[in-house]
Amino acid sequence: MTDFEIVMxxxxxxxxxxxxxxxxxxxxxxxxxxxxxxxxxxxYWPITLHWMLKGKLPSLPDAVVWPENKEEVxxxxxxxxxxxxxxxxxxxxxxxxxxxxPEKGGIIVDLKRMxxxxxxxxxxxxxxxxxxxxxxxxxxxxxxxxxxxxxPQSLYPSTVxxxxxxxxxxxxxxKYGGIEDMVLGLDVVLPWGESIELKPHPRSATGPDLKRIFxxxxxxxxxxxxxxxxxxxYPEKRVNLSFASENLNDALDSVRRILRRGAKPAVVRIYDxxxxxxxxxxxxxAYGKVATVMILEGDTRTVEAEExxxxxxxxxxxxxxxxxxxWLKTRFNVKEASEFAPLGVVFDTIEVSINWSxxxxxxxxxxxxxxxxxxxxFASAHxxxxxxxxxxxxxxxxxxxxxxxxxxxxxxxDAAMRATLSVGGAISHHHGIGRQRREWLQExxxxxxxxxxxxxxxxxxxxxxxxxxxxV
Amino acid sequence: xxxxxxxxxxxxxxxxxxxSAPLIFRFISGKLxxxxxxxxxxxxxxxxxxxxxxxxxxxxxxxxxxGKARTAFFIRxxxxxxxxxxxxxxxxxxxxxxxxxxxxxxFSVADLIRPVKETALQKGVVFKEFRELFENLERxxxxxxxxxxxxxxxxxxxxxxxxxxxRENYPELEKKVLKVLxxxxxxxxxINEKCCGIPAYNLGNIELFKKLAREQAEIIxxxxxxxxxxxxxxxxxxxxxxxxxxGVKIKPKVLHIxxxxxxxxxxxxxxxxxxxxxxxxxxxxxxxxNEPEILEEILSKIEGLEIKAPRRKGxxxxxxxxxxxxxxxxxxxxxxxxxxxxLKELQEEAELIVTAxxxxxxAFNSNGGKVIDIVELLxxxxxx
Numbered sequence: 029m030t031d032f033e034i035v036m037x038x039x040x041x042x043x044x045x046x047x048x049x050x051x052x053x054x055x056x057x058x059x060x061x062x063x064x065x066x067x068x069x070x071x072y073w074p075i076t077l078h079w080m081l082k083g084k085l086p087s088l089p090d091a092v093v094w095p096e097n098k099e100e101v102x103x104x105x106x107x108x109x110x111x112x113x114x115x116x117x118x119x120x121x122x123x124x125x126x127x128x129x130p131e132k133g134g135i136i137v138d139l140k141r142m143x144x145x146x147x148x149x150x151x152x153x154x155x156x157x158x159x160x161x162x163x164x165x166x167x168x169x170x171x172x173x174x175x176x177x178x179x180p181q182s183l184y185p186s187t188v189x190x191x192x193x194x195x196x197x198x199x200x201x202x203k204y205g206g207i208e209d210m211v212l213g214l215d216v217v218l219p220w221g222e223s224i225e226l227k228p229h230p231r232s233a234t235g236p237d238l239k240r241i242f243x244x245x246x247x248x249x250x251x252x253x254x255x256x257x258x259x260x261x262y263p264e265k266r267v268n269l270s271f272a273s274e275n276l277n278d279a280l281d282s283v284r285r286i287l288r289r290g291a292k293p294a295v296v297r298i299y300d301x302x303x304x305x306x307x308x309x310x311x312x313x314a315y316g317k318v319a320t321v322m323i324l325e326g327d328t329r330t331v332e333a334e335e336x337x338x339x340x341x342x343x344x345x346x347x348x349x350x351x352x353x354x355w356l357k358t359r360f361n362v363k364e365a366s367e368f369a370p371l372g373v374v375f376d377t378i379e380v381s382i383n384w385s386x387x388x389x390x391x392x393x394x395x396x397x398x399x400x401x402x403x404x405x406f407a408s409a410h411x412x413x414x415x416x417x418x419x420x421x422x423x424x425x426x427x428x429x430x431x432x433x434x435x436x437x438x439x440x441x442d443a444a445m446r447a448t449l450s451v452g453g454a455i456s457h458h459h460g461i462g463r464q465r466r467e468w469l470q471e472x473x474x475x476x477x478x479x480x481x482x483x484x485x486x487x488x489x490x491x492x493x494x495x496x497x498x499x500v
Numbered sequence: 501x502x503x504x505x506x507x508x509x510x511x512x513x514x515x516x517x518x519x520s521a522p523l524i525f526r527f528i529s530g531k532l533x534x535x536x537x538x539x540x541x542x543x544x545x546x547x548x549x550x551x552x553x554x555x556x557x558x559x560x561x562x563x564x565x566x567g568k569a570r571t572a573f574f575i576r577x578x579x580x581x582x583x584x585x586x587x588x589x590x591x592x593x594x595x596x597x598x599x600x601x602x603x604x605x606x607f608s609v610a611d612l613i614r615p616v617k618e619t620a621l622q623k624g625v626v627f628k629e630f631r632e633l634f635e636n637l638e639r640x641x642x643x644x645x646x647x648x649x650x651x652x653x654x655x656x657x658x659x660x661x662x663x664x665x666x667r668e669n670y671p672e673l674e675k676k677v678l679k680v681l682x683x684x685x686x687x688x689x690x691i692n693e694k695c696c697g698i699p700a701y702n703l704g705n706i707e708l709f710k711k712l713a714r715e716q717a718e719i720i721x722x723x724x725x726x727x728x729x730x731x732x733x734x735x736x737x738x739x740x741x742x743x744x745x746x747g748v749k750i751k752p753k754v755l756h757i758x759x760x761x762x763x764x765x766x767x768x769x770x771x772x773x774x775x776x777x778x779x780x781x782x783x784x785x786x787x788x789x790n791e792p793e794i795l796e797e798i799l800s801k802i803e804g805l806e807i808k809a810p811r812r813k814g815x816x817x818x819x820x821x822x823x824x825x826x827x828x829x830x831x832x833x834x835x836x837x838x839x840x841x842x843l844k845e846l847q848e849e850a851e852l853i854v855t856a857x858x859x860x861x862x863a864f865n866s867n868g869g870k871v872i873d874i875v876e877l878l879x880x881x882x883x884x
Contacts, residue, residue, distance in 0.1 A: 031579045063571055063586045067562040072545040080543075080570075083579060094559055121561055122545045140559030159559060163550035171811035184602065185546035185564075305507035315502055361604040366543040370535035371523040405521055406511040428521040 032066070035079060036087040040133025046111055050093060050135070053103040057094040057141070064092050068118065068136045073126040073464060074376045075437045077369040089116070089130035096141045098215060098223055098253045105251065106221030108135055112490045117247040119159065119190030122182040124377070125462025127194065127246050131496040137251060139189050147172055147259075153212060153228060154259050158189030158252050174259045177204025177294070180458075184360060192252050194460040195244030199359060202287075202414045203294035203326070204260065206458065208243045213256035216242050219249070219488040228256035241483060246460055247494035249487050263294075263325035267335050268352035271344035272317040276300055277388055279318045280411060280419065282342040284384050287416045289341070291334040295323035297355070300391070302408035303424070308354065313347045320344065321352045368426070373405075374433045375426040378444045382453040383418040387411075390451045391421055397447035401439045403429035413457060420457040441465075466499030504528075538576065538612045540605060541569035548599035548609075553819045554592050554827070557838045563592035565599045565609045572613040584627060587620055588830065591627070594838075595702050595824035596783035601815050610702070610824070617704025629829040630703050637708060641694030641715065644668045653678070656689030658760075659725040659752065663732030664695050665858040673858070676879040677731060677757065683882050684764040691723060696738040699825040706746075713738070713748040721751045728754045731875065733784035733857050734823070741788065756785060757875060758794045758856045765801055773881045776806040778849035780842065780864070780871070781817040782857035792817075795856050798874060802881060808849035818842050820855075820863035839863040 042060075050058050059065075069085040070076045076086050095101045108115040114134030121128060130136055139159035145168055146155040154176070156165055162183040169175055179198035180186060190196070192214070197206035204210070213228030226239050242250055273279040279298040286293070297320065299307060304319040311319070322338065324331045368375060378398075382390040391409060398407035404427040413420040423444065429436030445455050445468045455472045456465060470477045484491075484500040505528040509517065518525045526532035534540075546566040549555045555564040562571065571589050574580035590613050600608040620626065626634075636645050643664045650667065658681060666673055674690070681688045697712030720728060720739075728750070730736050736756040743750060755763075765771075779795050786792040792814035799807050812818045821838030822828050828835040843864055846853050853871040855861055864871040 061585055063580065063589060064560070064562050066574065066580070067560075067567050067570065077543050081539075083577075092560075118561070120546065120549065138559060138561065143556070143559070161550050161556060164556060167811055167816075182545065183550075185549040302507055302511060305502065305510065309502045309504060309506060312501065360547060360602075362545060362547050363540075363604040366540035366605075367527075367534055368524070369543055370539055371527060371532075373521070373524060403520075405517075405524075406508065408511075428524070 031083070033084040034087060035084055036129065036131045038087065038131065038133040040090060040114065042090040042113065042135070043111075046107060046113065047091065049107045050091065050104060053100055053107070054093045054095055057096070059092045060090065065089055068092050068130065068138070071121045071123045071126060071128045073124055073129070073462070074365060074369075075374070075434055076126070077365060078374065078433045081370060086126065086129045087131050088133065089136045090133050092136040092138060094138050094141045098217065101137060101139075101217045101251055101253050102221050102223055104135065104137055105217050105219065108492050109220045109490060112492060114495050115492050116494050117189065117193065117251045119187035119193070120161070120182060120185040122185045123190065123194060123462060124459055125464040127460055127462035127494075127497055129463060131463065134492070139251070139253070140187060142253065147174075152259050153256050155254065155256050156188050157254050158187065158192070160188045162186045162188070162191070169259055170262060173262050175262050176210065176257060176259055178207060178210060181360060181362065188255055188257070189252050192243055192255055193246050195458065197413060197458040199412070200294040200323070202296050203292045208240070210257045211239055211243060211255050212258055214239050214242060214252055215254035216250040216252050219490065219493050223253065244460065246462065246497050248484060248497050248500055249493060251493075260326075265328040265331045266323060266325040267331055268349040269322045269324070269335075269338060270314075270347050270349070270351040271320045271322075271342055272314045272347050273320065273344035274317060276318050276391065278343040279320050280384075280387055282344065283320075283414050283419075285341045286338055287414060289337050291337040293322045293334065293338065294325045295321065296411075296414050297321050298411040300409050302406065303410050306408070307358075308351050310354070311347060311351050313345065314351060318344075319347075319351055321355045323352060372428055372433070373426050374429060374437050375424070376437065376440070378423045378425070378441070379412070379420055379457040379459055380423075380444075380448045380453045380455060381413075381418060381420045381457040382451065386451050386453070387419050387421075390448065390453050393447040393451050394421065394423055394444050397443040398423065398425045398440055401427070401436065401443050403427040403436045404440065461498040463497060466497070469499050537605065537607055538569055538573050541607050541609065541612050542566065542573040544569075547604075548602040551598040551602050551816070553594055553596065553598070553821065553838050553841070554834075557841050558592065558834055562589045568593065568609055568613055572616045575616050582620055582623060582625055584625060587617070587625060590616060591703070591826035591830055592834070593824055594783070594819040594821070594827060596819035597787050598783065598817070598819065601787060614704055618706055621704050627830060630826075633699060633703070633825070633829065634705055634708055637695055637697070637700055637712060641712060642667075643695055643699055652691060653689045656687035657725070657727070658686045658688045659720065659723050659728045660688040660690050661693050661720075661728060661730040661735060662690065663730055663735045663858060665862060666731050669862050670858055670873075673731065673873060673875065677875050680761070680875050680878050680882065681729065684761065684767050686764075688729065691719060694719060696735040698734050698738040698742070701738070701742060702825040710746055710748070713743050713746060717743065717748050717750055725752050727760075728752045729757055729760045730754070731757050731858060731873070733782045733789060734859065737784045737788040756789060756791070756856070758785065758798060759789070759791065761874070761878065762794055762798055765798065768882070770803075771801055771881050772803045773877070773884065774804040775852065776808065776850045777852045777854050777877075778808045778810055778846050779813070780810070780820065780846055780853055780855040780860055781813055782855060782860050783817055783819045783823060785856055786815055786817045795854070795874060799854060802877075810845050810849055812845065818845070820860040822859045822863035835863070836867055839867045843867055843869045
């Protein structure tokens, strides 16, 4: 691989004996070809786009396997466990924090050939294998009259397993919740190659909820091979609303009051003035103000009641369905990275959450912290996910640093994380930890980090599952 | 109304933007073109993955749309050697262009990576499976080798072009087409046609494609006819979309059989058939020829026919697996796996599948599907 510079170097190599064992399990669905290893060297961690353009890759695996069922995953993990080989689960590769980078070499287990779907209509459940593509699943459910209600911006490239591993959430989360609210049961292959089934009971009081250990564990504790997810009847009514408010506080406080009254809009997004100008420049009434887009959906009578609550509580001028339609049309457009990274622009998004009482303070402090880093062109945010107790802010920054882009990038991240922690926010709302945020997880969790570390030690004593990820 | 980039100019006041980020300033002022399309695609997180049949079925990052773009980019930049092993993922493309329907830049991955295939061909880096095909096309103008002599219908007012797949696999379809055209008030004739050249185009052999295009254009144009009808959406796509890009002009109006039938369908009265069917929109018809609803529309005119639409239809159709000329030759198992993925979905709706492409028919037939061409269905209706 001499043509590329490897950023996270390792000396790991697979023996021919291990490769032969792997081949016995998955046959031709094993590769050590250079072209495959290069492809699996990265995910969608934005700084790595700059690396790629300069001929640098994060790190290379030694082999990639594409299992087709749980039994094959078990056998592959067993081989890795016996020989202490690092192993990394791979879904859609759309993670933005380097969570799947094969930092220590070893085996990538791509689960995308596992995509069976089984619908349990009476139980309002779907049983789905981990490699199933997000849009593929949603489209399947829609045809049968249901929705999962999970629409991350990565819906098109990502997989069910990736959602669970990263504790993802979607654009419609204020009604349907995050993936942790949808997962009722799990099949997980543990680090020694044995699998467990955590059954999809509607609720149980049978000790701590073991599912929660694996949701958000980012491949460090096991490989999720199947999930039972809650589904909903496809909404019979949808109401699209948008508002222009004089300031961010008015809009945030409106949504806080709406949620306190028990209304649950599926989508709420409040854009600061910069992002309102950026996304809604065609809407004169919104320009220079704070735009909010909102979607109410579900049973007709529930939606009508929610609409009344919104009308009564929202402090802002209603500006019609136009901005919502515009958002619906453009919500999966991911193009800025492609256009601007080659121009030397370093950018990323940082999502953090905070209780209502400190929401404005967090917005101000994090924006200020990002802007204080030399080279920053702008920092902006929208509030993207809402709870009766608080909100998620989704910051976007871009800069053109004079020196090393990675140094600038890390400085911004450090500034944002420090500001979030000082105000009392959570350092990640839904992207997860990966390799970019790992330095900060310990501070976020305090002495609870030790619990995570001991769980890791207990389950994965050989430290083969996604080693280095999350800093555990 | 404010402009697209005014927000940025407001944030980074005038001169500061020019000073700290001159490239951005030039880009948003329209003075800089920005990166080329292959780079843009290579930097995307695969926002069209869900639409790509290869990506869904094969499940490999390397053959995902972005994986292919990235590999092509590395080869183009000299970071990856131009050899068969590295080229193989680039050929794992059905040329269905489903990706372009979801891309904010409307890129077709097939188009973006074709120049690398062209370079490979010029340098003699060619799979043996493709060499055989190219030889057949060079020698016989027919993808399957030496064609069997077929009876020509010498005169008529519409030229009917069968296409290689139909000629080789479904010669009996021709008679049914002619009968349906006849019922629509047209007398169709046939000629000693050649391959449209699209397989060569798909595989990056542009010189051969151009040669075949010129020869085929000469044959068609010299027939003196005003209307050409074909059963193959890929042929129609070649004549209508690709030939003009290479300066080859087909003088008569070219129509896929569904387009022709739709125009004249009112001539057929009392179209009745009691049956339950589902349908498969061929990618080259729905996406390539921009006719996403034509098949369903024709079917809807048949009284008594229960049409059960699949979840992936119109521009969201899912290629049958036999398109693009490469996969069925290099990885026939994968082509069949894609066909079965599609069949499974269709068969959940109905046992009988109607399509409008001989290649799709072949893919589903080869994998146990009960499938008929729209013309066969119309023939049956007319017979009744």
